[in-house]
Amino acid sequence: MKAVGRSDASVGIRGRSARALARAGVIAGLVVLPIALAGCGPAPWNNWGYETSSPTPTSTRQTVAPPVKNDLSSGATQRDLQAGAVKATVDYWSTLSMDKWTADALKPISLSLITTIEPNDGQKVYLQRATMVAVPQSDTGDLAPLDPQVDAASVNPGYLVLSPYSYSQNFTVGPVPSNAISVTVQFTYDFLVQTTPTSNEYAKQTASDTLTIAIAQQ
Known part of the structure; x- marks a missing residue:
């Protein structure tokens, strides 16, 4: 047990x-x-709210429109034009400041023109006609041109423009469409040149010039 x-x-x-x-x-x-x-x-x-690696940086591309060309940005400009034996020097300016060159404003352009001739045998140079055509531009291209403005000489054979005599005139760019960003102003000058100092026969010479002026955006 x-x-x-x-x-x-x-x-x-x-x-x-x-x-x-x-x-x-x-x-x-x-x-x-x-x-x-x-x-x-x-x-x-x-x-604990911390990241162990830095996020991958991303870049964004911004499209910046190029600045609008303005031949009167400094207030005035001078051009030398050649028409055969005639050399024309033209000064352009506006009495309206560029910040007031708005689409609906009346935009004045003044000019003063004087010529020389080479060779100078004593013949005279006359301005028979000056013509201005304004063509507004938008972001997508040219818009409809404004009506031409013509200053035709009221004397025969024209205005004497051989140095020291000069020609001065005022033109006006009228209202343009609201989407205009600039206006191209085309000038044409028709000259009559004596064939000899005592001749009543003339040779015609033509010079042209173009200004691009920015339209102030409101």
């Missing part, structure tokens, strides 16, 4: 030991599991 009791006690001890080892294994597994999960998860600083 005593031997049997010892055997039962040994069995009980072994059973308790086995259960204790099983519980220890479970506890050990619970302790190891968070560590393994922590080792496999994302880096902690990724959850």
Whole structure:
């Protein structure tokens, strides 16, 4: 009977030991599991609101319109024109400031012209006619031209323009369409040149010139 009791006690001890080892294994597994999960998860600083790499910069292209040409931007300009043996020097200006060259304004252009001739054998040079045509431009091209303005000489054979005598006149560019950004002003000068100093016969020579003037945007 005593031997049997010892055997039962040994069995009980072994059973308790086995259960204790099983519980220890479970506890050990619970302790190891968070560590393994922590080792496999994302880096902690990724959850703190910081970026680990700089964003790729992007560039945007802006289209900038080229500035509108303006031959009167300084207030005046001078041109030398050649028509055969006649050289004409023309000064252009406007009494209206460029910031007031709006589409609906009356835009004056003044000019003064004087000529020389080479060779100079004593013959005279006369201006028979001066013509101005204004052609407005938009972003997409030319618009309809304005009516020509003509100053025809009221004396025969014309206005004497050989230095030291000169010709002065005022022209006006009228209202242009509201989408105009500039206006091209085309001038044509028709000269009569004596064939000899005492002759009543004349040779015709023509010179032309073009100004581009910006329209002030409102």
